[in-house]
Amino acid sequence: MGVTRHSGVGRGDVWRTGRRDLSALGGAEGVVQRRGRGRSEHVMAVAGVKGQASPGTPNMAAAGVVGAGVAESSLEPPAGTAARARRPPSGPPARLPPLLVLLAAAAGPGAGGAARLYRAGEDAVWVLDSGSVRGATANSSAAWLVQFYSSWCGHCIGYAPTWRALARDVQDWAAAIRVAALDCAEDSNREVCQAYDVHYYPTFRYFRAFTRDFTAGENFKGPDRELQTVRQAMVDFLQNHTDANWPPACPALDPIRPGDVLSLIDRRDGHCVAIMLESGGSYVGREVMLDLIPYENIAVKRVLDADQAFLEKLGVSSLPSCYLIHPNGSHGLIDVAKPLRSFFSSYLKSLPHVRKKSLLLPGKPSAEEKAEAMEWREFDRSKLYTADLESGLHCLLRVELAARSALAGAELRTLTDFITVVAKLFPGRPPVRRLLEMLQEWLASLPLDRIPYNAVLDLVDNKMRISGIFLTNQIRWVGCQGSRPELRGYSCSLWKLFHTLTVQAGARPDALDGTGLEGDPQAVLQAIRRYVRTFFGCKACGEHFEQMAQESLGSVKTSDQAILWLWEKHNLVNSRLAGHPSEDPRFPKAPWPTPDLCPACHEETRGLDSWNEDQVLLFLKRHYGSSNLVHTHAAALGGEGEAAGQGPGHADPGAQSLQGPRAPPPTPGLSERARPGGAGAAGRQEAEAAAPFLGMGFSSLDMSLCVLLYVASSLFLMLLFFFFRVRARRWKVRHHHPGV
Ligand SMILES: Cc1cc2nc3c(=O)[nH]c(=O)nc-3n(C[C@H](O)[C@H](O)[C@H](O)COP(=O)(O)OP(=O)(O)OC[C@H]3O[C@@H](n4cnc5c(N)ncnc54)[C@H](O)[C@@H]3O)c2cc1C
Numbered sequence: 093m094g095v096t097r098h099s100g101v102g103r104g105d106v107w108r109t110g111r112r113d114l115s116a117l118g119g120a121e122g123v124v125q126r127r128g129r130g131r132s133e134h135v136m137a138v139a140g141v142k143g144q145a146s147p148g149t150p151n152m153a154a155a156g157v158v159g160a161g162v163a164e165s166s167l168e169p170p171a172g173t174a175a176r177a178r179r180p181p182s183g184p185p186a187r188l189p190p191l192l193v194l195l196a197a198a199a200g201p202g203a204g205g206a207a208r209l210y211r212a213g214e215d216a217v218w219v220l221d222s223g224s225v226r227g228a229t230a231n232s233s234a235a236w237l238v239q240f241y242s243s244w245c246g247h248c249i250g251y252a253p254t255w256r257a258l259a260r261d262v263q264d265w266a267a268a269i270r271v272a273a274l275d276c277a278e279d280s281n282r283e284v285c286q287a288y289d290v291h292y293y294p295t296f297r298y299f300r301a302f303t304r305d306f307t308a309g310e311n312f313k314g315p316d317r318e319l320q321t322v323r324q325a326m327v328d329f330l331q332n333h334t335d336a337n338w339p340p341a342c343p344a345l346d347p348i349r350p351g352d353v354l355s356l357i358d359r360r361d362g363h364c365v366a367i368m369l370e371s372g373g374s375y376v377g378r379e380v381m382l383d384l385i386p387y388e389n390i391a392v393k394r395v396l397d398a399d400q401a402f403l404e405k406l407g408v409s410s411l412p413s414c415y416l417i418h419p420n421g422s423h424g425l426i427d428v429a430k431p432l433r434s435f436f437s438s439y440l441k442s443l444p445h446v447r448k449k450s451l452l453l454p455g456k457p458s459a460e461e462k463a464e465a466m467e468w469r470e471f472d473r474s475k476l477y478t479a480d481l482e483s484g485l486h487c488l489l490r491v492e493l494a495a496r497s498a499l500a501g502a503e504l505r506t507l508t509d510f511i512t513v514v515a516k517l518f519p520g521r522p523p524v525r526r527l528l529e530m531l532q533e534w535l536a537s538l539p540l541d542r543i544p545y546n547a548v549l550d551l552v553d554n555k556m557r558i559s560g561i562f563l564t565n566q567i568r569w570v571g572c573q574g575s576r577p578e579l580r581g582y583s584c585s586l587w588k589l590f591h592t593l594t595v596q597a598g599a600r601p602d603a604l605d606g607t608g609l610e611g612d613p614q615a616v617l618q619a620i621r622r623y624v625r626t627f628f629g630c631k632a633c634g635e636h637f638e639q640m641a642q643e644s645l646g647s648v649k650t651s652d653q654a655i656l657w658l659w660e661k662h663n664l665v666n667s668r669l670a671g672h673p674s675e676d677p678r679f680p681k682a683p684w685p686t687p688d689l690c691p692a693c694h695e696e697t698r699g700l701d702s703w704n705e706d707q708v709l710l711f712l713k714r715h716y717g718s719s720n721l722v723h724t725h726a727a728a729l730g731g732e733g734e735a736a737g738q739g740p741g742h743a744d745p746g747a748q749s750l751q752g753p754r755a756p757p758p759t760p761g762l763s764e765r766a767r768p769g770g771a772g773a774a775g776r777q778e779a780e781a782a783a784p785f786l787g788m789g790f791s792s793l794d795m796s797l798c799v800l801l802y803v804a805s806s807l808f809l810m811l812l813f814f815f816f817r818v819r820a821r822r823w824k825v826r827h828h829h830p831g832v
Contacts, residue, residue, distance in 0.1 A: 218273070
């Protein structure tokens with residue numbers, strides 16, 4: 093009888109950060125829509141430009157800086173960004189030459205199938221990318237608060253509603269400060285995230301207005317990231333500007349003296365003047381000032397901690413209050429139902445003389461922009477898909493690790509150990525295994541303690557064009573597909589890779605021999621643990637995983653226990669994330685394997701669902717074993733054209749790949765997905781047939797060519813030999829018999 097354990101995971105074990113995010117979310121959704129009395133406030137969104145982008149990368153690649161909120165015409169656009177921030181005039185799409193159409197198709201989806209947490213034109217967030225972030229933040233007339241995120245990071249997904257709500261809430265501040273986001277999971281943004289030194293997601297950075305030299309920004313580390321805290325931090329950040337770099341559209345936020353109020357009452361310049369009276373720690377006055385930026389015929393000032401006599405003179409009985417001086421000189425306290433920012437702002441915006449500055453109302457995002465072209469690949473949940481593991485390795489090696497420009501010391505050793513474990517235990521297709529082995533051998537033999545990451549990338553991209561060594565640069569999630577592009581994907585594939593490694597270590601106990609990791613039942617888990625702690629972009633996930641490891645990894649004494657340890661911890665993470673915004677409704681978090689996948693794993697003990705761990709272990713070994721690995725939907729193994737010619741860019745999985753000089757037959761296009769045994773499979777067979785000779789990865793084709801060349805040159809040398817022999821004989825005959 094196997095060990096049993098309750099499988100029902102306590103919902104009370106709530107992930108704290110997640111809950112906090114959710115409560116922040118509640119606050120975010122609770123933001124009061126500002127409505128002026130008598131006329132509603134315009135809520136605007138400047139739509140993005142997406143026309144030329146692939147479904148995978150529309151917001152990033154094509155949009156450039158896309159504004160939301162206050163219409164650009166009412167603002168002074170930041171230097172160099174104005175053109176991109178506006179929606180181009182709509183019209184019939186330009187006709188592209190056929191070659192460009194082909195190339196555009198080959199560009200295909202971006203990393204992670206182009207998960208997008210923020211949509212230009214729909215969200216008030218300014219969507220930045222590698223092509224726009226520098227232009228937007230450099231020498232800008234407004235300050236910026238940029239969230240560098242990763243679309244597969246659960247925390248980023250959980251936080252996105254708060255960020256959207258914040259951007260919507262402060263969209264009237266855009267001439268002074270803007271809320272933006274940049275997706276570091278996009279391949280095309282990899283280098284820029286590296287340049288901005290972004291290692292963890294989400295990372296929040298401020299950029300001051302009028303910064304001429306390149307800067308990676310100032311980190312925002314607030315006590316929490318709830319909407320109100322970040323909004324107040326934005327106000328503080330604006331106030332940290334000097335006279336020299338003060339955003340021109342931002343009103344002076346410092347308080348005036350009570351004595352100045354009297355002179356304002358005496359002065360009549362055709363404007364309304366609102367005076368916010370408040371206590372020292374209040375942000376209401378400054379927030380109302382910023383809310384009124386796009387409005388004309390009104391100025392907002394603030395007075396702090398005025399003495400009682402002054403307040404009595406104005407008739408103020410509680411703080412905050414607002415004293416209004418009308419253009420005709422009449423003045424008095426305004427009457428709002430609640431002394432809240434939204435109430436004051438909406439009252440002032442609705443005054444008869446107060447007008448919104450001239451606006452260019454944006455068009456609505458087109459249906460085409462809204463549509464997320466997602467192709468669904470049918471799959472079997474009881475199988476493990478090569479496509480998921482290979483896509484995950486691509487993201488790991490070419491996107492996640494590539495966030496570092498160099499690796500040194502402990503980081504380098506962590507990577508070396510992790511790659512060693514993967515290279516020795518990865519059960520996938522031979523070209524990928526050979527590439528991993530090559531990388532592992534190279535890392536293990538390095539005499540250096542510091543390497544530029546580009547050196548690793550060169551190897552991964554097989555710049556030497558050694559045939560039979562290849563890792564796709566395409567993303568094809570199958571068992572890790574999400575019902576929305578931002579869900580599942582990379583983090584799912586990482587879990588699958590980790591489980592596969594623990595199972596393979598049990599199945600092939602000698603695999604790690606000679607690596608220095610042999611004989612240690614914890615070796616695989618420790619390598620995974622160090623990788624997650626050091627490199628996994630979701631920092632909070634890494635910290636949490638580390639905490640679990642500290643608590644119990646030491647108790648693992650056998651490879652079976654290692655398999656079960658990871659299974660159990662993964663289920664803990666699942667239970668914490670149940671109900672979290674990163675949960676895919678199509679793949680709800682539940683104790684795994686579910687009863688339909690493994691009925692024998694589940695038992696009932698005194699009316700409670702419980703695990704039969706012996707059966708779970710058997711199931712895990714079967715599920716993550718080599719024989720359960722299927723290549724359906726896996727990228728064609730391609731030739732050099734795909735491997736080295738295109739570098740880490742993307743090729744449309746369905747589009748014909750551009751062939752290099754010695755490429756195998758063309759990959760089969762869209763039909764390959766429907767016909768797994770098509771030409772793509774033939775290419776795969778050809779590549780798999782490539783046998784490693786002399787450990788150098790030479791294929792049989794390479795060797796045949798060598799033999800052919802050898803025979804041809806031998807024949808040529810023999811011909812030369814006979815030719816000269818005949819000539820020499822003739823010469824001798826002539827010499828000895830001159831008469832002949
Ligand atoms: C090490 C690590 C730590 C993470 N920590 C966090 C975190 O703290 N907060 C957060 O928001 N996100 C975290 N994530 C991401 C999160 O766990 C999921 O990967 C993400 O929510 C996607 O979920 P999913 O539905 O694809 O299933 P995943 O949880 O990613 O699982 C992938 C697949 O593994 C299989 N599986 C599920 N459970 C088990 C199990 N117990 N044993 C074996 N196989 C299983 C299933 O086939 C499933 O489809 C972490 C990811 C990793 C790799």
